[in-house]
Amino acid sequence: xxxxxxxxxxxxxxxxxxxxxxMFVILNVLPGDATTMxxxxxxxxxxxxxxxxxxxxxxxxxxxxxxxxxIKGLVKxxxxxxxxxxxxxxxxxxQRLKPTIQVSLAALLIAVGFGIPLGFVSALKQGTWMDTLSxxxxxxxxxxxxFWLGLILMYVFxxxxxxxxxxxxxxxxxxxxxxxxxxxxxxxxxxxxxxxxAAVIEVLSEDYIRTARSKGLSEWIVNRRHVFGNTMILILxxxxxxxxxxxxQTVIIxxxxxxxxxxxxxxxSIFQRDIPVTQGCVLVIIGVFLIVNLVxxxxxxxxxxxxxxx
Amino acid sequence: MKKLCFILLLLFTGFxxxxxxxxxxxxxxxxxxxxxxxxxxxxxxxxKTNRTQDYIVILNIHRSLYKWSxxxxxxxxxxxxxxxxxxxxxxxxxxxxxxxxxxxxxxxxADDIIWSYQRILTPATASPGVRSIRIIKGADDxxxxxxxxxxxxxxxxxxxxxxxxxxxxxxxxxxxxxxIAILPxxxxxxxxxxxxxxxxxCGPFKFVNWVKxxxxxxxxxxxxxxxxxxxxxxxxYKIMPEAASRDIAFKVKELDATTVGSVNYPEYKGTxxxxxxxxxxxxxxxRVVCFNVDYGPFKNKKVRQALNYAINTKLINKKxxxxxxxxxxxxxxxxxxxxxxxxxxxxxxxxxxKQLLKEAGYPxxxxxxxxxxxxxxxxxxxxxxxxxxxxxxGVKVVPVRMEGAAMSARAKSGDFQALIWSLDSGPDPxxxxxRWESVNERVSGNYSGYNSAAFDNYLALAxxxxxxxxxxxxxxxxxxxxxEDAPVWFYNYNKAVLAYxxxxxxxxxxxxxxxxxDLSSVxxxxxxxxx
Numbered sequence: 001x002x003x004x005x006x007x008x009x010x011x012x013x014x015x016x017x018x019x020x021x022x023m024f025v026i027l028n029v030l031p032g033d034a035t036t037m038x039x040x041x042x043x044x045x046x047x048x049x050x051x052x053x054x055x056x057x058x059x060x061x062x063x064x065x066x067x068x069x070x071i072k073g074l075v076k077x078x079x080x081x082x083x084x085x086x087x088x089x090x091x092x093x094x095q096r097l098k099p100t101i102q103v104s105l106a107a108l109l110i111a112v113g114f115g116i117p118l119g120f121v122s123a124l125k126q127g128t129w130m131d132t133l134s135x136x137x138x139x140x141x142x143x144x145x146x147f148w149l150g151l152i153l154m155y156v157f158x159x160x161x162x163x164x165x166x167x168x169x170x171x172x173x174x175x176x177x178x179x180x181x182x183x184x185x186x187x188x189x190x191x192x193x194x195x196x197x198a199a200v201i202e203v204l205s206e207d208y209i210r211t212a213r214s215k216g217l218s219e220w221i222v223n224r225r226h227v228f229g230n231t232m233i234l235i236l237x238x239x240x241x242x243x244x245x246x247x248x249q250t251v252i253i254x255x256x257x258x259x260x261x262x263x264x265x266x267x268x269s270i271f272q273r274d275i276p277v278t279q280g281c282v283l284v285i286i287g288v289f290l291i292v293n294l295v296x297x298x299x300x301x302x303x304x305x306x307x308x309x310x
Numbered sequence: 311m312k313k314l315c316f317i318l319l320l321l322f323t324g325f326x327x328x329x330x331x332x333x334x335x336x337x338x339x340x341x342x343x344x345x346x347x348x349x350x351x352x353x354x355x356x357x358k359t360n361r362t363q364d365y366i367v368i369l370n371i372h373r374s375l376y377k378w379s380x381x382x383x384x385x386x387x388x389x390x391x392x393x394x395x396x397x398x399x400x401x402x403x404x405x406x407x408x409x410x411x412x413x414x415x416x417x418x419x420a421d422d423i424i425w426s427y428q429r430i431l432t433p434a435t436a437s438p439g440v441r442s443i444r445i446i447k448g449a450d451d452x453x454x455x456x457x458x459x460x461x462x463x464x465x466x467x468x469x470x471x472x473x474x475x476x477x478x479x480x481x482x483x484x485x486x487x488x489x490i491a492i493l494p495x496x497x498x499x500x501x502x503x504x505x506x507x508x509x510x511x512c513g514p515f516k517f518v519n520w521v522k523x524x525x526x527x528x529x530x531x532x533x534x535x536x537x538x539x540x541x542x543x544x545x546x547y548k549i550m551p552e553a554a555s556r557d558i559a560f561k562v563k564e565l566d567a568t569t570v571g572s573v574n575y576p577e578y579k580g581t582x583x584x585x586x587x588x589x590x591x592x593x594x595x596x597r598v599v600c601f602n603v604d605y606g607p608f609k610n611k612k613v614r615q616a617l618n619y620a621i622n623t624k625l626i627n628k629k630x631x632x633x634x635x636x637x638x639x640x641x642x643x644x645x646x647x648x649x650x651x652x653x654x655x656x657x658x659x660x661x662x663x664k665q666l667l668k669e670a671g672y673p674x675x676x677x678x679x680x681x682x683x684x685x686x687x688x689x690x691x692x693x694x695x696x697x698x699x700x701x702x703x704g705v706k707v708v709p710v711r712m713e714g715a716a717m718s719a720r721a722k723s724g725d726f727q728a729l730i731w732s733l734d735s736g737p738d739p740x741x742x743x744x745r746w747e748s749v750n751e752r753v754s755g756n757y758s759g760y761n762s763a764a765f766d767n768y769l770a771l772a773x774x775x776x777x778x779x780x781x782x783x784x785x786x787x788x789x790x791x792x793x794e795d796a797p798v799w800f801y802n803y804n805k806a807v808l809a810y811x812x813x814x815x816x817x818x819x820x821x822x823x824x825x826x827x828d829l830s831s832v833x834x835x836x837x838x839x840x841x
Binding site: 030031032033036044045046047048049050052053055056057081084085086087092095096151154155158159162165166167168169254255256257258259260261264265267268271272273 | 348349350352353355358359360361433434436437438440441503504505506507521522523524525548549550551552554555558559561562564713714715716718719720722751753754755
């Protein structure tokens with residue numbers, strides 16, 4: 001098991017290396033650079049100033065030298081220095097990571113807490129009004145654009161009812177977290193509900209369920225012992241994959257609710273051609289994705305004793 | 311007599327419209343404002359940023375030698391009590407205020423101004439403010455490392471500073487912007503790079519906290535040099551790039567004032583309770599479609615004029631932008647001191663357009679590509695509005711949507727036929743127009759590649775003219791030449807709108823950028839939920 005974990009962790013290295021190279025090339029061949037007039041810039045720099053700025057940022061050096069410099073830093077865990085901000089990329093990301101993880105975990109909690117029961121109920125009560133209702137809810141949840149949902153929540157809970165603050169981080173307080181987490185979690189919840197429903201229906205048609213029922217076991221025990229455990233693998237895979245990408249999907253709610261996460265930092269840096277920040281954000285998001293998936297893989301062992309890693 | 315009536319009328323309108331002018335200002339309370347552009351702030355080190363979003367906050371932490379006066383419509387002295395100007399208008403002797411303190415308690419002196427200007431000019435700082443300092447004599451030698459001091463900056467004593475210029479230009483226009491702020495050397499050196507996230511200035515508010523991507527908090531600086539100011543105890547800038555969120559936050563009174571975009575403009579304007587608390591100003595930003603004068607049909611002046619006649623500009627501004635724009639005349643907007651009141655722009659006249667196209671050798675029209683970003687006001691949407699109008703005169707325009715930085719790179723290289731953009735057109739009319747001088751390349755903002763000897767000549771004369779009214783006349787003539795040569799389609803000037811709650815007083819119609827609110831004069835009355 002330990003060997004497996006070490007092996008998996010070692011596999012991260014070539015993945016991260018390939019991604020860093022791809023990203024470096026793509027970002028550097030994009031038209032425009034940090035000195036180019038772009039969104040939010042007050043005015044075009046004159047040629048002389050722009051040239052000087054490029055020199056100060058090291059943008060006048062050849063691409064391979066810049067990449068080597070970047071890789072050298074990366075090996076030491078140094079993601080570089082932002083072109084436009086007064087801080088190192090490590091610091092910038094460190095400040096943004098906590099709010100991102102906070103809102104993602106809260107969204108996960110909402111999604112799992114509501115999604116799995118909804119999926120179960122709708123599979124067990126297949127064809128009834130409960131099934132229809134929860135699946136209508138799930139389909140709507142997947143289809144509603146986050147931006148629109150966020151605005152509607154803001155309109156209802158801030159403007160009409162005055163229960164929740166319309167925006168801001170508030171030091172990470174719960175009242176500030178509710179709307180962003182819900183907005184982010186609804187689509188995720190709907191997906192989990194649908195996956196759960198499909199998985200439960202599939203398991204219910206298995207021979208061992210018929211056997212269990214013919215043994216005279218009550219429906220409750222059949223569901224608890226046989227259905228639940230066997231559907232968990234599929235549900236957990238969906239939860240893990242989705243959570244990994246959730247961290248990179250927070251940008252809309254961050255912009256909408258002024259939530260200080262990593263998604264908006266990434267998007268801003270792309271538009272401003274602040275390449276070190278873009279690279280840092282992408283690497284961190286990928287890192288989170290890889291780690292979450294490793295954790296999920298390890299959890300399979302707990303859920304299904306048949307799975308063993310050697 | 312006419313003049314007197316005009317002044318009285320101005321005063322009267324001032325009393326009627328500017329919040330708080332008829333009431334005594336009260337201290338205390340918090341003010342929730344916004345930083346609405348793009349995303350998070352980049353840096354609060356004024357010398358190291360080029361972003362409007364940062365300047366909104368910076369100008370309340372720091373102070374420059376001059377500041378923008380919304381009342382006067384030009385820069386006025388901020389850190390000096392008076393200035394003596396030499397006969398040749400090249401030497402300015404400033405009597406600096408003796409009670410200006412930095413937030414660390416130290417008094418500001420002439421040394422700080424000299425050090426700050428040197429820092430801006432030092433190549434390692436890579437400051438976008440360098441061109442402002444280049445007006446000072448000896449700046450080039452310092453910048454290139456040939457001199458260790460700027461020759462035109464002389465400290466006569468701690469509170470007397472002499473600045474000698476290269477040309478007789480008005481220094482206020484160059485030395486007022488927030489990026490030319492005066493900083494305390496010891497704090498900058500102590501903090502190094504982190505000065506940008508923990509700044510110390512001599513402005514009305516001290517920096518407290520910056521939650522990245524969410525908000526910046528400032529508090530009253532008790533040692534501020536203007537007696538009794540600032541009134542507010544605390545200012546919070548909410549970083550809110552989404553117009554829809556701002557709209558709701560304003561309505562739930564989370565924001566004390568907000569900028570209004572064209573989507574919300576008709577609704578705000580139609581709601582009497584909000585409409586009476588709105589400031590509208592023709593900002594010094596001109597929106598244009600730049601025609602690349604090196605591209606086939608656009609080489610001919612008549613073609614460029616024809617397109618200006620073919621487009622019903624007023625209709626686009628009224629319908630597409632819902633009236634949140636000021637109809638254009640020339641490049642300089644009405645808030646510019648060199649705006650030509652008798653200048654003639656282009657009226658909608660498709661017949662004249664057809665005639666001109668025929669004369670230019672394009673009786674059946676032609677096709678051109680126009681680049682634009684997804685900006686709602688001056689982006690692809692505006693180009694799409696031109697399609698049916700230009701079709702009537704046989705011209706086909708193909709809109710090409712591009713991301714901002716990518717479009718900027720093409721604009722600089724000249725690799726385009728036409729593009730739409732919003733360009734700064736003030737406050738100094740001379741430097742605004744100098745964008746279009748033939749010596750200026752595309753890379754420095756002359757995107758059309760405009761080249762006119764007559765226009766260049768007017769600017770050259772204006773640059774050395776010492777009489778203000780003659781100078782303005784020359785600039786007006788230059789703008790008229792620009793209109794006639796039509797290297798751009800004149801689209802509009804930005805009408806910036808700020809809405810505020812009735813308890814807010816002292817916001818100003820700042821034409822350079824309405825969001826550049828000097829909050830030292832702003833106060834809130836007892837009806838504020840944060841008082």
